[in-house]
Amino acid sequence: MNSKQTLIVTTVTFLLAAAPSLLAADVAENWTKNCGSCHGADGTGKTKAGRMAGAKDLTDGAYQKQFTDEQMLQRLKDGVTDKGKEKMKPYKGVLSDDELKALVAKVRTFAK
Template structure:
């Protein structure tokens, strides 16, 4: 991670921690609009596309163990067959969506 990026990320992270209610709301909206069609409303990937792409559940032990930075990077840069969201979502939106994934994992 480049230092500038890290500072920006930590700043955004602390902002989203400071306003969890708002963050969760927008994270939920983003997740439902952009992620749920593959990952499922509950994060398990139990959707026609998710099954087709052999998605792992976002509630899997691997994804629970993954740090927020890991999930952020996978969402932003893409992973395997999933394209990155760098051009579609702001860093703040990605942070919010990661925070929302955490609520699904509980």
């Protein structure tokens, strides 16, 4: 391999290694920006806004078993209302399908 080829291989290897962490940074950022205010950095929902809105503890595995990934995704798209009052706003149009799916996966990592 000449040095130019070595450079290309090194660059490609670096990009492949960096890709998942770039993706992960995006989800973490989306969580902090859009969800953390209510659900907390750790998903427990013990923030001021979370208590006011009535956010449930997402680290509770039994609670998380009550909905499938598809249901969770749908709820994120449509939002959650209770007796006509908005508890969580709809994220359709705010975040893309892929971003929402990544957040569904992130929410699952909170469950104990």
